Amino acid sequence: MVGHTGTPQFPGEDAVALCADIDGLFVDLPPRPRERPTGLFREPAEPPVPHVTLVGCRPEPPLETAIAAAHQATKAGLRRRRVSADVGAVAADGSAVALVAAAVSGTVLSxxxxxxxSGLLDVTIAGDAREPRPAGTRGILDLWFTGRPTRYNLWARHDRTLRHEWAGVALAHRRREAPDRPAGTVFHLDGRFVTDVEGFYCDIGEAINGPGGYFGWNLDALDDCLSATWGAQAPFRLLWHDSAVARRHLVAGHDRHRRAPAVTLDTLVQVFTAHGVDVELR
Incomplete structure (x- = not known):
């Protein structure tokens, strides 16, 4: 793992550190106790303040400054102890890719x-309050360590949370240099494991761009992919196999997992048809 706002892998202005691992970045939190509401609207509880440890860390000047000030409790010292960096993953071949929505920010403790x-440090940071990434995300990243997955439907074994993480990792690793397939191409959506909308986004990514492929991870992103160079030039034809699975699971109502109106099969079809895509439900 690499924390950065600029490293040899991620050019920029302020390199923070190259680390062997970041302990606390991927954590499964225990379920929060259900609270009795006291009114119609209630603010959600603040996420816990995590401690994050940069393991096997080679600090760059900004982090060295924060480490040197670790025992300073003055306002100026606390400012010097602050660090903030995006996070990326380094693959076996030395290439690196920035992860989507992954960051470390907080105050250096020790x-x-x-x-x-020799010369490496383990640096503990009191992180800003935020939800950590699920622990299972680490296993998904490992599948990309030596290259993209080569088999379809590896995402299907995961729950909704990790299917969403899968799509985020696929987005981070997408092949930007690959040309779009021309208009009129026929694509096949497997459909057997589309038991939730997150599964659909994983499935459509692989239908368009092969194993580990990306083609949107929410409705806006799907619309963007249909409008730009993300693997397929509309209009095209989409054969949605085993569509009865999605018809059974993607139904109208309130999606408690996403805390939003549910995305239905019909909604997804409408997005495609708005771009001239011929969707055949099989």
Whole structure:
């Protein structure tokens, strides 16, 4: 893992660190206790303040400054102890890609020599309050460590939360240099595992761009992919196999998982047809 606002892998102005791992970035939180509402509207509880540890860390100047100020409790010292960086993953070949919606920000608490090598540190940070990424995201990232997945439907074993994470990892690793298939191409959507809208986004990504492919992870992103160079030039034909699975699961109502109106099969078909795509439900 690499924390950065600029590193050799991620050119920019202020490199923060290259790390072997970031402990606390991927964590499954226990379910929150249900609270009795006291009114019609209620603010959600604040997420916990996590401690994040940069493991086997080679700090760059901004982080070195924060580490040097770790025992300063003055306002100026607290400002110097602040760090903020996006996070990316480094693959086996040394290439790196920025992760979507992954960041470390907070106040440096301490640093100790790391057991991973001479000159490396383990740096503990009191992170800003935010929801950590699910622990299972790490396993999804590992599938891209030596290249993209080569088999279809590896996402199907995951629950809704990790299917969403899968689509985010696919977005981060998408092949920007690959040309669009021309208008009129016929694509096949497997459909057997579209038991939720997150599964649909994983499935359509692979239908258009192969195993580990991306073609949207929400309605707006799907619309964008149909309008730009994301693997398929509209209009095209989409054969949606086993569509009865989606018909049974993607139904109208309130989606408690997303805390929003449910996305139905008909809604998805309407998005495609608005771009001239011929969807055949099989």
């Amino acid at each position: 640093s100790v020599p790391s057991t991973l090598g």
